[in-house]
Structures are given as structure tokens and as C-alpha cells.
Amino acid sequence: MSAYCLATYRSFDEKADFHKKAQGIAVGLTVGSWTELPEAQKASMEKHLGKVVSVDVHEPAAGESLSGRYADITIAYPDVNFSRDIPALLVTVFGKLSMDGKIKLIDLKFSTDFLAGFPGPKFGLQGVRDLLGVHDRPLLMSIFKSVVGYELPALREQFYLQAAGGVDLIKDDEILFENPLTPMEKRIAVCLEAAEQASKETGQKLLYAVNLTGPTSQLAARAKRAISEGANALLFNVLAYGFDVLHELSTDPAINVPIMAHPAMAGATYPSPHYGIAASVLLGKLMRIAGADLVLFPSPYGSVVMPKEENLAIKQVLLTQDLRNDYSYQAEADASLKLATSFPVPSAGIHPGIVPLILRDFGTDVIVNAGGGIHGHPMGTIAGGHAFRQAIDATLQGVHLRDYAQTHPELKAAIDTWGIKE
């Protein structure tokens, strides 16, 4: 039986016949032309032909502008048309089409067959929790800030202060590349030394996500070098390199540490209602099938804001246990094919006063992540970490931050500085 991957588009047009448009996409992006084909050829081409699954037209209400007229169009693309890799799928479903007027790719559903080539996250949410030995609360991550132009001792000190504040993970800044002052191997050495020092004081385990950078052809070797030097996690700017590069790295058996996907450049793709690729596809489905163990994305509450419904759609995609069941069109679901879930990391401009909102919307399977909200604490970086841990504890206990702050000076100072977001 044929298997299909499904793409759903939102197409905007004031007067188009959307059914005709859908047919044009289904044929144009697969066999090219259909009605002109001789009958004898149709039989052999049938298996390559795209199919229109649905066309839902949304006419503007009376008095509303015609520019609000759109249709959600779902097309089924036969798997036989493309190889089992993300570039082939994306070029098929949204290659030329992405440049053809007001149209946005809003969903992708993969066939069981296609997904069989994607083992997904090697560690996933559960694996990351296991590595850290933390299962009963949201994790806390901090981000190096002010690293470009600094020497190793300054980096070591910054690492130590973050770790001593009780964070579970520390990530490199995504703009820290290979450089003579803090080359990767030396950076790993001093940071792990600082991690050990802090761990003796906090009793906590820690993951340090080293930024994996450089030419694509050298990435796997650099990742393995980082791991052999003791790196226990990697940060990766997925969109600058492409999903297939993440897939290559995550499926390499020798790259046996969690990979954290940074969303740098995603803003060039998802925010427009009319163009690009929806955040839940870009930062959700594609990241997860490509093997990201943790995925960073802007939150609805901080400094780089993403609408809440888009945020929750990413969360849903990253945390849904078995994405594959509804992925097949005319193909049976295979219950044995399961992807690990990826840890959601809503980020940017997060401070302790935002923690209750994060936990309300994401539950406990979330990583609270902050750079400025930790380093910018008026009592210093260590206090910044403590303030976050206190905010998490208070929220889990159902205590209002203002009440908890009465006996927790670090939280109080954070609230006095940044307030509480209701």
C-alpha cells in the first residue's frame, strides 16, 4: 500500500479558487501535469501523483477585509517521490511553493515509512533527567553571558558562579565560536573543573552544553573530540546548518551526549502569518524527528515573545509520546515505532517572576532557562540561580512568590528588580 506524507498550507488570496489551487499544488509538486498525460502513462504515474486531502476555505465575515480570505489546504505526497531525508521532504512540499505568493506551511504529518528513518532524540526528556538524576521538578539552565573577547579564567569563574547557584545545565552562548582566547578543548577543561568544584558544594550533577561550531564537514569530528575531552552535552545552531546535519549528528553512535537545539535564525521563518513555516513544525516536529534532545524557543512571557498558542503547539509536539500514530495516510500505524520526547526550553528574558507562568503552561516537564535573569541578579550570579530555584520550589508548593520571598532574600531581590508577571 502507498504511503504518503501530508503537508497543510494556509494560502491567502482575495479571489482564488482554492480547490483549483490545491489541485495545482498536488499535481505541480509531484508529476507536473496530469490531464495532458496519455491514458497509458497515467496508470504508471498514478503512484507518484499528489492527492488533495482537504480544502477548508475561510471567507471573511461581513465587513471584514478580503485580505483575510484564506484556505487551509492539505496535500498528500507519495513517499515514493522523495528519499527518506528531511531536505528531500522539505524541497518537495515547500521548495518552489514557499516563494509562490502568500502561503505558509502550517503542518507536516509523516508516514510511518518515512519516520522509520528517524530514530529521534537519543536521550530525550527522560534520558536527560536520568543523566542528572532529577525527576521531580522542572530543570534549571543558565546561559553564559559576555563571553566574546574574554579569556579562560573569566569563563571559568562565570561557569563556577552559575553552577554554584544550583542550576542543572549550563549552555554556551550560541555566538561563542572557535576562537584563540577560549578554544573548545580548553574551555571544556576549565568548565568541567569548575563544575566539579561547584558539585562538591551543591551535591548536584551538571550538564555543560558546548557550542558545536565550524564547517559542516568538521562537525562530527569536533563533537567526538569534545566528548573525548569530557563534554557531556552539545549546543547546536540547527537552522544555520540544516535539519539534516542535526540528524547526522544525532544518529552517530559515537556522539553519545544530549544535543540541545538553539533556534537562532528561526525568526526569519516562522513569525509571519502569511509566509514561512509554522513554529510547531520548524521548532517542534522537525527538531524532534531530527533528534534534538532539548529544544530552545522564545516563550510567550519574556523579551523575545512568541504567541502562546504557537508556544503550546511546540510543547505539544515535543512532548506527545507517540507522534507516529496519526502520521500515516492509507498506512497503518506502527505502535513499535516511538520517538523519545524532547525537553521544551521556553527562553529569552526569563526571570524568577515568570516561573509560575512557565509551570502553569508547561507543567514540570520543562527547562527554565535564563541568562540575564541569572547574571543580572542584584546580589550576583550565585544568588541569581538560588532565586530561580526558590521560585520553582515555591510554585511547586503552591505558594505565591511574594509570600515565599519573605523568607528567601534572593527571590525577594529578584522580584524587587523584575517584578512578578501575572
Ligand SMILES: CSCCC(=O)C(=O)COP(=O)(O)O
Ligand atoms: C530566543 S530563545 C534563545 C535564548 C538564548 O539563547 C538566550 O541567550 C537568552 O538569554 P536571556 O538573557 O534573554 O535569558
